[in-house]
Amino acid sequence: MFFISVALAVCAKEVHIDASSTREAPRTLFEITDGVALEFSDSGSDTWTAPFTVPFGWANRQVMVRIGDAEWNITRSVEEGANDLIVHADAMPQDATIFSPPTIRIRDVYTTTTRIADHYQTQIGVVVKTDALNPKQCRILLDLVRPDGSVAFYDKRDIELSMRGEDTLRFITNIPDSMLWRPGKPILFTLRLNNRIEGRIAETVETPVGFRTVEMRHKNLYVNGEPFSGLSELPSEYVMPIPIDTSAEGPSRERGGNSSNDPTQLAKFLTPVRRTYYTTQLDPSVLVYSLTEADSANGINLYESYLLLKSLSGERPVIYPWAGGEWNTD
Numbered sequence: 451m452f453f454i455s456v457a458l459a460v461c462a463k464e465v466h467i468d469a470s471s472t473r474e475a476p477r478t479l480f481e482i483t484d485g486v487a488l489e490f491s492d493s494g495s496d497t498w499t500a501p502f503t504v505p506f507g508w509a510n511r512q513v514m515v516r517i518g519d520a521e522w523n524i525t526r527s528v529e530e531g532a533n534d535l536i537v538h539a540d541a542m543p544q545d546a547t548i549f550s551p552p553t554i555r556i557r558d559v560y561t562t563t564t565r566i567a568d569h570y571q572t573q574i575g576v577v578v579k580t581d582a583l584n585p586k587q588c589r590i591l592l593d594l595v596r597p598d599g600s601v602a603f604y605d606k607r608d609i610e611l612s613m614r615g616e617d618t619l620r621f622i623t624n625i626p627d628s629m630l631w632r633p634g635k636p637i638l639f640t641l642r643l644n645n646r647i648e649g650r651i652a653e654t655v656e657t658p659v660g661f662r663t664v665e666m667r668h669k670n671l672y673v674n675g676e677p678f679s680g681l682s683e684l685p686s687e688y689v690m691p692i693p694i695d696t697s698a699e700g701p702s703r704e705r706g707g708n709s710s711n712d713p714t715q716l717a718k719f720l721t722p723v724r725r726t727y728y729t730t731q732l733d734p735s736v737l738v739y740s741l742t743e744a745d746s747a748n749g750i751n752l753y754e755s756y757l758l759l760k761s762l763s764g765e766r767p768v769i770y771p772w773a774g775g776e777w778n779t780d
Contacts, residue, residue: 474514474521476728477558477577480655482516485549488535490542498542500535504528508550512581517546519729523581552652554580554588554611556645560731562764563625563661565675570625572661576643578609579616586611588647592621594659595640596629602639630674631660631734633688638734660734666767666780671737681738681769681780688737689769692726692755694719696746703749711749719751720758727762739763741770741778753778 488500504513513525515535524535537543557579563572574594580586587610594603603623611617631637638658645653662674671678679685696709703711709718730736739759741752752770756778759768773779 474523475557476519476725477521478560478657478732479516479519479729480556480559480657482547482549483654485516485547488515488543488546488548490537490546492542493536496538496540498537498539500537500543500546502533502535502548504530504533506530511550511552512555513548513550515546515548517543519725525581552588552645552647553582554578554586554645554647555653556590556643556655557616558728559641559643559655559657559659561659561661563630563663565663570627570630570661570663570674572623572625574621574623574641574659576607576619576621577616578611578619580611581614583613585613586647588645588652590619591644591646593642594623595642597637597639602629625661627674629661631662632673633678633735636660636735657732659732662734664737664765664767671767673737678737681767684738688735689740690726690730690733690736690738691740691743692759693722694742694746694755695744696742697744699747701747703747708747708749710747710751713750716751716754719755723755723759724762727759731762737766739766739768741768742772745772748773748776748778 486502488502490498490500493499509530512523513528514521514523517537535548555578556576558577560575560577561572562575563570565571574592576590576592578588578590587608589606589608591606592604593601596602603621605621607619607621609617609619629637629639638660641657641659643655644651645655665672666681669682670680671684699708702708709715727739741755741759746752748770756768756770767780770779
């Protein structure tokens, strides 16, 4: 756990931000194409400082910082010109970028593929969010580009959001069987989204996407309706573990034992579940989620983690190899 403060170089104002309450909701980590990498220096006492500049062109936009797979909206804490980002942590922050999306912006994307009769249909959900205190409108333009560069699908939708609102636009198209993602034939499209505000493109998002179905039948995994592997023989490159490991705390479920059975520690389990799911949801090679990285005993927190991950992952199985016959594993 660490927290961020922003020191404004002009007025020497320092604003502390508690990461547990101000961190943005997890989402797909789109590539930042117009951001600025931050370079930190050691300020002592587990404090790291990175200077950055807010240009005039960022007026009436948001200012956000991404460190690793976590993001913060620091718009209210900065001003035009020179600023210092101060991070309190026990190690130097890595992979840190400052960037400026529009106030009404593309927050996330998801896809769902289903077989209908003799063809496959994909729904592309585009989550749009605004931080404005008044209604905002935009138009989302979508291009789905084949690996050869040709456009497979194009559409556009208008959306209006009220104060600090969020909603999802849904686009539907058919995918030929020959263009589905498969193990050994990982076909990827490029999803390109343009956010047009008041007639101008204010934001562009591009991300690779693959389309496939996955389901469990009698402990066997089927991809696009075809048998692929038994769960016990599934290659590790298709399994995404949640970064939870309490194995060092021992097997005890008694008070003071493993935190997997301590309800006061629930957030320590649910937070990495959400972050891992949302940052990997568009990766078609993630066929199965594993609740932990190692034998972390079992208990109420892993039960709740399983239920949360099942509610998010849809068709993807969730396994806990150390469940010991309990119900929180597929």
